[in-house]
Amino acid sequence: MKILTMIFLTMLLSSCGREAPIAQAFPKTFARIDALSEKFNFDNKIKDASVIVYPWPEDLQNFFYNPQERGLQSDWATVFLGGGGRRTPLIIKKEDNNYKKAHDVAFLIYAAGASKDLASEEIFKIEKKLERLNNQLGPLFKKHICYNPHKVGAKTHCKRSYDNYENYDNDASRMQGNFKIATSCGELRGLIFSDYSEEENQLLKNDVEECRRILATQQQVRDEVAQQREGPTNTKRAVKGIVVDLLNSAYQNTLVLYGEGAGIPFFHQVLSTADETENISTLKFSSDFSSIEEFKLYADFSLKGEYGGIQEYDLVKNPTLVFWTNDLGIKLINFEIADDLGFRLIAKDIALSLHPIFGMRLVGDVFITHYDGVERKGVLKLEL
Numbered sequence: 001m002k003i004l005t006m007i008f009l010t011m012l013l014s015s016c017g018r019e020a021p022i023a024q025a026f027p028k029t030f031a032r033i034d035a036l037s038e039k040f041n042f043d044n045k046i047k048d049a050s051v052i053v054y055p056w057p058e059d060l061q062n063f064f065y066n067p068q069e070r071g072l073q074s075d076w077a078t079v080f081l082g083g084g085g086r087r088t089p090l091i092i093k094k095e096d097n098n099y100k101k102a103h104d105v106a107f108l109i110y111a112a113g114a115s116k117d118l119a120s121e122e123i124f125k126i127e128k129k130l131e132r133l134n135n136q137l138g139p140l141f142k143k144h145i146c147y148n149p150h151k152v153g154a155k156t157h158c159k160r161s162y163d164n165y166e167n168y169d170n171d172a173s174r175m176q177g178n179f180k181i182a183t184s185c186g187e188l189r190g191l192i193f194s195d196y197s198e199e200e201n202q203l204l205k206n207d208v209e210e211c212r213r214i215l216a217t218q219q220q221v222r223d224e225v226a227q228q229r230e231g232p233t234n235t236k237r238a239v240k241g242i243v244v245d246l247l248n249s250a251y252q253n254t255l256v257l258y259g260e261g262a263g264i265p266f267f268h269q270v271l272s273t274a275d276e277t278e279n280i281s282t283l284k285f286s287s288d289f290s291s292i293e294e295f296k297l298y299a300d301f302s303l304k305g306e307y308g309g310i311q312e313y314d315l316v317k318n319p320t321l322v323f324w325t326n327d328l329g330i331k332l333i334n335f336e337i338a339d340d341l342g343f344r345l346i347a348k349d350i351a352l353s354l355h356p357i358f359g360m361r362l363v364g365d366v367f368i369t370h371y372d373g374v375e376r377k378g379v380l381k382l383e384l
Contacts, residue, residue: 044284044294046382051268051299051345052243053368053378054106055250057098059264063253064094065246072245075238079115105250109243116239117358119232124357126228133218140207140214141182146191149180156180157192160200185211243267264370266378269300271310279312283362283384289331289352292316292323304371307339333362344369347380360384 067075092104146158158180182188189208196204247267255263273280277298284294295315303311315321315335322334331352338344350364362382369375 043384044282045273046281046283046297046384047273048381048383049270049272049281049297050381051270051301051366051378052109052247053264053266053268053366053376054109055102055254055264055266056374056376057102059250059254059257060098060101060105061253061257062094063092063098063101063250064096065092065249067091067242067245070245070249072242075241079112079235079238079242105246108246112239112243116236119235119239121357122232123229123236126225126232130218130221130225133214133221136214137211140211141188143207144182144188144191144193144204146180146182146193148178155190155192156187157194159195160193185215258372262372264372264376265302268302268368269310271298283382290325292321292333295321301337301343301345301368302370303339303343304341307341307343313337333364342369342371342373350380358383 092101096104146156147160149156149158151157182191185208188204188211191204193200193204244267251263251265251267258264271277271281279298281297281299282294283292283296285291286293293316297313297315298310299313300308300310302308318335320336322332324332326332333350333352334348336344336346346367348365348367350362353361353363355361360383362380362384364380366378366380367375368378
């Protein structure tokens with residue numbers, strides 16, 4: 001029995017390259033895009049991506065892996081020594097059964113991906129906490145909108161604005177500079193309203209003190225956030241290093257088993273916005289999600305000869321690209337990439353889904369045949 005396990009991990013998409021050979025596509029998948037999509041603003045730039053292939057047991061003959069010997073013990077401890085990670089095999093022994101090795105490799109990749117997602121959720125919660133604090137100042141400033149402002153020394157003299165902020169928000173005179181709204185506690189303190197009552201002036205003083213209190217709390221939270229972000233940020237960084245090193249080690253093992261030039265790459269470089277390069281991979285849907293308007297990848301699928309290195313794959317120009325909706329309302333994407341020497345990648349079951357933290361994700365199976373003629377299973381993940 002071949003042991004394979006599906007994962008959700010991350011790598012990257014973007015860079016330069018010439019247009020690569022196009023191939024074919026096949027249908028099938030699951031995921032759902034519904035009214036929820038209206039709440040998301042999607043950037044057509046792919047922000048995160050991965051293509052990973054799982055080794056067969058025979059690929060792992062004589063394979064062993066010890067992160068301590070590779071200088072990665074700190075990264076492994078960061079990712080795996082907590083929660084469910086305590087059950088993770090931290091060393092793959094040479095004498096282990098090859099099927100156990102294949103299982104352990106797949107499980108380690110899965111566990112790393114799960115750890116990365118948990119870290120992303122923690123960072124999201126931390127950032128939301130700070131965002132809620134930042135949003136407290138705006139309403140405070142809008143309570144004291146200044147009409148016809150003029151500076152006298154450090155003070156800004158003006159008259160009361162409309163009681164209804166909606167009128168201010170829509171009034172054309174605001175665009176002509178006849179209104180001022182404070183943007184800091186200092187500016188709020190410097191407002192002097194000639195037509196404020198004693199009660200209103202006291203309210204302004206109270207709001208200035210409240211503004212200062214919020215700022216002090218914000219600084220305290222920022223300090224806490226910086227400390228809280230450190231752990232999950234380190235986890236996200238460590239995950240990529242762990243998986244790339246593990247799969248590259250498996251690749252080096254196949255070079256020994258099958259000979260130089262016949263090794264099997266299990267990690268395919270797909271570049272994304274995180275690389276900060278000029279050519280960014282993109283995926284753009286029509287406004288009703290009924291069609292794909294743009295789908296361009298920059299990737300290195302370890303091809304030989306003229307097809308080697310980073311290539312541009314303009315999949316919209318591929319007549320066999322399939323994007324359809326099944327009877328359950330599930331959006332599905334399928335495509336194939338191949339060269340003339342025997343390489344083939346079939347992307348099947350690429351499912352669209354929405355997540356309040358991760359945004360849009362496309363996840364599904366890939367079946368990759370390298371030049372040894374053996375088809376191996378893997379997983380593709382894209383995030384927008």
